[in-house]
Amino acid sequence: xxxxxxxxxxxxxxxxxxYMSMALSQNLKLISCFLGVFCCYFYYGVxxxxxxxxTYGTEKERFYFTIFLxxxxxxxNTLFAKGILVLTRSKPQKTPLYLSFxxxxxxxxxxxxxxxxxxxxxxPTQVLGKSCKPVPVMILGVILAGKKYNLIxxxxxxxxxxxxxxxxxxxxxxxxxxxxxxxxxxLLLTSLMLDGITGAIQEKMRGxxxxxxxxxxxxxxxxxxVMGVTLLATGEIWEAVAFCQRHPEIVPEIITFGFASAxxxxxxxxxxxxxxxxxxxxxxxxxxxxxxxxxxxxFGNALxxxxxxxxxxxxxxxxxNDRFGKTIKKVKEPENKSS
Numbered sequence: 001x002x003x004x005x006x007x008x009x010x011x012x013x014x015x016x017x018x019y020m021s022m023a024l025s026q027n028l029k030l031i032s033c034f035l036g037v038f039c040c041y042f043y044y045g046v047x048x049x050x051x052x053x054x055t056y057g058t059e060k061e062r063f064y065f066t067i068f069l070x071x072x073x074x075x076x077n078t079l080f081a082k083g084i085l086v087l088t089r090s091k092p093q094k095t096p097l098y099l100s101f102x103x104x105x106x107x108x109x110x111x112x113x114x115x116x117x118x119x120x121x122x123x124p125t126q127v128l129g130k131s132c133k134p135v136p137v138m139i140l141g142v143i144l145a146g147k148k149y150n151l152i153x154x155x156x157x158x159x160x161x162x163x164x165x166x167x168x169x170x171x172x173x174x175x176x177x178x179x180x181x182x183x184x185x186x187l188l189l190t191s192l193m194l195d196g197i198t199g200a201i202q203e204k205m206r207g208x209x210x211x212x213x214x215x216x217x218x219x220x221x222x223x224x225x226v227m228g229v230t231l232l233a234t235g236e237i238w239e240a241v242a243f244c245q246r247h248p249e250i251v252p253e254i255i256t257f258g259f260a261s262a263x264x265x266x267x268x269x270x271x272x273x274x275x276x277x278x279x280x281x282x283x284x285x286x287x288x289x290x291x292x293x294x295x296x297x298x299f300g301n302a303l304x305x306x307x308x309x310x311x312x313x314x315x316x317x318x319x320x321n322d323r324f325g326k327t328i329k330k331v332k333e334p335e336n337k338s339s
Contacts, residue, residue, distance in 0.1 A: 030275060033267045034283055040264030041287065047257040056247035063250060066115060068240035069257070070108075071227040074220045076258030077265050081217035084266070088213075095210045097218070103201040104222020110194035112230075113187045120184025127288065129188040131164045134281040136196030141278060145203035152320055159317030160282060164289050166310030199277035212273035216265055282321070289314060 051063055063069075084090075117126055134157050141147040205215055231237040244251055271280040293311065296303055303311070 026274070030271070030279075033271045033274075034287075036267035037264055037271070037283060038287055038290065040260055040267065042291070044257065044260035044264055047253060047260055051250065051253050051257060056243075056250060061243070061247065063243060065236050065240035065243065067112075067227060067230055067234070067236050069254065070111065071224065071231055071237075072254050073258045073261045074223045074227060076255070077220040077262045078217055078224065080259070080262035080266070081213040081220065081269075084213040085217065090211055090214065093208070093210055093214045095205050095208045095214070095218070099201055099205050099208075100215075100218035101222045101225075103198055103205065103215075104219045104224075105226055106194045106197040106201065107219060108223045108226045110191045110198060113191035113194065117184045117187035117191065120182055121188070125184070126188065127168055128165055129185075129192065131168060131285055131288075132161050132192060133195050133285055134161055134278060136192045137199035137278050137281045140193075140196035140200040141203050144197070144200035145207075147203060147278075156317045156321035157278070157282065159313050159320065160286065163310045163313030163315075163317060164285055166313065167289050167292070167307050168310075169306070195281070199281060202272050202277040206273065206276065210273065212269040213266070215273060216269040220265075286314065286318070 048069075051069065052066070053062075055062060114126060114130060117129075121129075138147075138149065138154070138157055142149070202215065231240075244254075268280055268284070271283060289311075
């Protein structure tokens with residue numbers, strides 16, 4: 001994607017964000033965020049696959065430096081969020097920095113644990129495990145952030161998770177040796193726990209009135225610190241830089257990958273700020289479901305009976321959540337102490 005187009009999109013997005021903040025109803029804002037997340041992360045996945053599965057040079061080298069890739073992504077996310085804050089003339093925030101740091105550490109930890117689990121479990125198992133993300137986000141939001149939900153909310157989230165799990169579950173072909181709990185499953189549980197902590201901290205940040213792009217900027221700065229230390233400790237940064245020097249054609253791809261992430265995070269953090277981390281986790285969980293469902297509509301791919309049942313359960317959960325799943329009590333806003 002040419003840099004000129006990215007710059008134009010960046011400026012237009014700042015104008016759209018200002019318009020969304022003032023003019024759009026909550027329902028339209030939520031739909032806009034979902035469509036933004038859907039489109040941006042679809043393109044993000046395309047570029048990511050091109051980088052990680054493509055070959056470079058006459059020797060057909062592969063790019064294996066995922067920590068470096070995420071580090072570059074966080075740099076662009078940070079600059080993007082800061083640019084939006086400048087363009088929209090946002091007021092200074094009073095959110096404690098320690099909350100942003102904890103949020104950034106848990107965010108990176110969840111991502112690294114999830115990626116590391118692929119050494120022991122296959123990709124469908126990882127996707128199935130991560131589809132349960134709204135559950136720890138809800139539970140730890142109650143425990144750590146003092147959120148209160150009615151029974152219909154719990155039921156609707158449970159139905160969505162069960163429906164998505166049924167939909168994306170892949171049947172075994174008779175070569176399975178049965179369930180076993182090992183390192184991969186432990187890493188997936190760790191990732192889910194850290195997702196829940198991230199959601200709870202974001203809920204606390206909302207209590208301070210933290211705006212979307214300030215939250216995005218500070219969380220990515222914290223993530224940069226963690227990723228920077230990891231890169232130096234492992235020595236991956238020098239190998240990755242050497243790879244980029246040997247194959248400079250990958251640099252524009254990494255930058256495009258970073259901007260795809262930044263545009264996607266823009267909509268994610270607007271969702272977190274306006275609707276809460278639980279709604280955001282429901283949105284990101286159902287994104288893959290709607291991607292597959294879209295391929296059925298567009299290309300006529302057949303669904304098995306289990307997937308139709310999962311589809312019905314997901315829509316039942318979404319309807320219940322929309323109609324009756326309103327939060328009983330918002331997190332208590334902390335008192336602003338005058339210095």
